[in-house]
Amino acid sequence: MQLNKNGYEPSAWTRTLTVLSALFLLWGCGKGYGEQQAAPPPPPEVVTVTVTPRKIELTTELPGRTSAYRVAEIRPQVNGIIQKRQFREGSDVKAGQLLYQIDPAPFQVALDSARASLGKAQANLPSIRSRVERYTELLVDKAISRQDYDDAVSAVDQAKAEIEYWKTQVAAARINLGYAQVNAPISGRIGRSNVTDGALVTAYQPLALATIQQLDPIYVDVTQSSAELLRLKRNLETGRLSADRENGKAVRIVMEDGSPYPLEGKLQFREVTVDPATGSYTVRIVVPNPEHLLLPGMFVRALVQEGIAEAAILVPQQGVSRNPKGEAVALIVDDVETVRQRILILNRAIGDQWLVASGLSAGDRLIIEGMMNVRPGSVVKAISRDALTVDGDPPHANRPSGEK
Known part of the structure; x- marks a missing residue:
């Protein structure tokens, strides 16, 4: 027999209520747990x-390199000694600017000699003409032979021809004297000089004295696959792409460090032949370059517009x-x-x-x-x-x- 805390024995009715309460609690907990397990999970989000x-706008990124818009290799047109170089290496020069001075003394002497010979020929002509006039009168009176008269007329023609010859010699000597000054044929940036003062140069020598490159604008030559060209034409024909008539020739340039070039170029032309070794052709782009950020030989990428996808x-x-x-x-x-x-x-x-x-x-x-x-x-x-x-x-x- 068990006693409660007050020392009394619990009655049978009390024990029965206790058992029923415990069973009810267990049944309630089991039912709630089962319902929770049966609930479907929410769908994933x-x-x-x-x-x-x-x-x-669809574009194609093409690799390429820059090249100068115009290139002039400076070579002498006469033989001589370089007296003075008249430019600073790496500077910008203007067309017609003096670059080298070749010793002009021998060319000045040749010009003076040709002028003197021309003067001599011109001085002989009046006397020969006077002789012809006198021979004409004497021929009427048969005071001279016909042969003497013909020789006098021929002498006049020879004197005129000699005058023309020396005129050309004067012009040639004047040209050679002008060639003693080597001037810039184009405007642009000039590179290093291959000769120094006192160097002997010859006319049209293989080694250029210096090279001038026009950098503004500048060319960007890129290569494109011929297969890409065919695909582009097919898309334009089928209507998947439409040509941009206003901006179709505009080209954006990305420099070799990945930064965008601030000015847009313009598509100039596509080559008419495909390189059989690579299956590609060249596309030439003209890009303004007022700050000379682009230099010949730089690697760049060009974003060439293909068309508009509607x-x-x-x-x-x-x-x-x-x-x-x-x-x-x-x-x-x-x-x-x-x-x-x-x-x-x-x-x-x-x-x-x-x-x-x-x-x-x-x-x-x-x-x-x-x-x-x-x-x-x-x-x-x-x-x-x-x-x-x-x-x-x-x-x-x-x-x-x-x-x-």
């Missing part, structure tokens, strides 16, 4: 973007993956909140987005977050990316389940 076609589909790259076959796949949410898989054909990457050629349509909801928690056929709760908080991290309630 995913973040989606709605596919919206838009008009974009209804292009761009999607974030994070929403596209690859299946075991290497095909591009994406998951979308249909009208009944069910996940569907689409196989895509991608055109190219534009920034952090893919340009989709086929596989998606306007209005499709593409899953970009939460893809690891769902599979095709799963029912999900789709949350539009536009509905998420843009300032800072989105709240946990808006995040797909399983995302941190």
